[in-house]
Amino acid sequence: MSGLALNNISMRFDLPNGGSVQALKDVTLNLAPGELMSVLGPSGCGKTTLLNIVAGFLAPTEGEITLNGHRVLGPDAERGMVFQQGALFEWMSVRDNVSFGPRMKGQRESKWAGNVDHLLDVVGLQDFKEKAIYELSGGMQQRVALARCLANDPDVILMDEPLGALDALTREKMQSLVLKLWKETGKTIILITHSVEEALLLGERLLVMAPRPGRIHKEYRLPFADMGVNADLREIKKHPDYASTREEILGMIWDMEEEIMGRTEAAQ
Numbered sequence: 670m671s672g673l674a675l676n677n678i679s680m681r682f683d684l685p686n687g688g689s690v691q692a693l694k695d696v697t698l699n700l701a702p703g704e705l706m707s708v709l710g711p712s713g714c715g716k717t718t719l720l721n722i723v724a725g726f727l728a729p730t731e732g733e734i735t736l737n738g739h740r741v742l743g744p745d746a747e748r749g750m751v752f753q754q755g756a757l758f759e760w761m762s763v764r765d766n767v768s769f770g771p772r773m774k775g776q777r778e779s780k781w782a783g784n785v786d787h788l789l790d791v792v793g794l795q796d797f798k799e800k801a802i803y804e805l806s807g808g809m810q811q812r813v814a815l816a817r818c819l820a821n822d823p824d825v826i827l828m829d830e831p832l833g834a835l836d837a838l839t840r841e842k843m844q845s846l847v848l849k850l851w852k853e854t855g856k857t858i859i860l861i862t863h864s865v866e867e868a869l870l871l872g873e874r875l876l877v878m879a880p881r882p883g884r885i886h887k888e889y890r891l892p893f894a895d896m897g898v899n900a901d902l903r904e905i906k907k908h909p910d911y912a913s914t915r916e917e918i919l920g921m922i923w924d925m926e927e928e929i930m931g932r933t934e935a936a937q
């Protein structure tokens with residue numbers, strides 16, 4: 670059975686004061702190979718917890734995850750992670766960062782060099798491959814992070830706000846790059862974002878989560894990611910369906926935030 674399957678995933682964190690937080694409740698989700706899903710939701714609805722469980726960093730309190738039919742029991746190179754920032758080796762060169770995974774697996778340079786070279790081309794960093802990470806801009810660093818993840822040839826790429834720290838223009842360019850990499854590599858991708866626009870542009874499936882307990886609220890299937898592979902993302906934003914879906918989701922999240930604030934105020 671190929672693809673990623675989350676079956677009735679629940680996660681409860683026990684707190685030192687004896688209480689607990691139900692971060693996720695009964696999350697069931699199937700992703701076919703090559704699907705790109707963006708995940709949105711108000712703060713605290715369990716997005717990062719969900720990603721950490723799929724990555725194998727956390728074990729769910731209930732439920733199970735399978736990838737291509739085998740159970741996920743911990744971190745593995747088959748599931749790569751791209752963080753918002755800070756996960757690169759600052760003192761190493763771009764090339765050493767990108768080749769880190771294959772080198773750690775003990776592969777000879779002759780085996781990984783061609784692919785690393787190709788990935789440096791794809792993310793547009795060929796001319797910067799000998800530079801150290803600290804010499805690069807934020808956008809370039811995230812391109813290294815994407816290339817480094819791809820060098821491990823994972824089946825699934827998990828992205829936690831990968832573009833969240835970038836300025837608006839760099840972010841737009843990186844959104845196009847994510848779409849290009851998705852189509853070229855055929856990887857399954859789960860991307861968490863706080864930006865409704867980004868979730869619409871990058872998610873051929875878009876999951877809206879709700880908090881307390883964290884759960885799936887609504888799922889959309891959208892045409893914009895496919896359209897964006899060969900088009901200017903700004904043009905896609907002019908599409909009437911884009912605007913109406915954006916309004917609908919913004920309203921949905923607004924209502925959830927209002928409800929959270931109402932509950933918080935009532936508790937005070």
Ligand SMILES: Nc1ncnc2c1ncn2[C@@H]1O[C@H](COP(=O)(O)OP(=O)(O)OP(=O)(O)O)[C@@H](O)[C@H]1O
Pocket residue numbers: 682683690691692710711712713714715716717718719883
């Ligand atoms: N290690 C932990 N111990 C206790 N509670 C936790 C832990 N990790 C997360 N939580 C709680 O679980 C809930 C979900 O957190 P999570 O970080 O997954 O949400 P999120 O949707 O990613 O939030 P944000 O958008 O703010 O990053 C929150 O109430 C959070 O406080």
